[in-house]
Amino acid sequence: MKLKEFFIPFSGLKVGKHEFVYKIDNSFFESFEYQEFNGAELLVTAILDKMSTMMELGVKARGTVNVDCDLTGEPFDQPISSELHLVIKFGEEYNDEDDEILIIPHGEHQFNIAQYIYEMLVLAVPQKRVHPGVLDGTLKSDILDKLEELQPKENKGASEKTDPRWDDLKKLLTDK
Numbered sequence: 001m002k003l004k005e006f007f008i009p010f011s012g013l014k015v016g017k018h019e020f021v022y023k024i025d026n027s028f029f030e031s032f033e034y035q036e037f038n039g040a041e042l043l044v045t046a047i048l049d050k051m052s053t054m055m056e057l058g059v060k061a062r063g064t065v066n067v068d069c070d071l072t073g074e075p076f077d078q079p080i081s082s083e084l085h086l087v088i089k090f091g092e093e094y095n096d097e098d099d100e101i102l103i104i105p106h107g108e109h110q111f112n113i114a115q116y117i118y119e120m121l122v123l124a125v126p127q128k129r130v131h132p133g134v135l136d137g138t139l140k141s142d143i144l145d146k147l148e149e150l151q152p153k154e155n156k157g158a159s160e161k162t163d164p165r166w167d168d169l170k171k172l173l174t175d176k
Helices: 026-031 114-124 132-136 142-150 164-174
Strands: 007-009 016-025 039-050 054-068 075-091 101-105 110-112
Touching: 016 026, 016 114, 026 039, 026 114, 039 114, 054 114, 075 114
Parallel strands: 075 101
Antiparallel strands: 007 110, 016 039, 039 054, 054 075
8 A cells, every 4th residue: 555645755855864754543453454552643754864875764653553352352552663774775676585685776766665564563562562550450441350250269268177087098198
């Protein structure tokens, strides 16, 4: 998916650093047909350092994505932050096989960073999503109440009644 606002037109830029800021919401992820987030509110800053023969791109993202807890199913805002460093070189043909190096043809005047931002943000979300209220015990949920109700109870007091067969075997240990 080629999102127009994520094209960086580098041909008209002077040598030096240039900043691009993007506000990302859930529609960005929907354009990639990614449905894992209930919502997203992220700020992405891309700094392009243009040099005479190559360019370097540094991308930083901060914000939250609303996801469902893996344990309770309750939605919560998961804070995420991520960074990406990309070297852009010129070559004979387009090549983005390397995660850290992008090669674009000599005649190009712009490149799109939407795919890099998408991958960076999706990978920044933890594999296991646990609501902070579950970790500190403040979340009140029907599911948590049911789990606690079904949790096995500990039998702290030893039973006074014992099987007489075991008592006879215990005597063997002490009668030497």
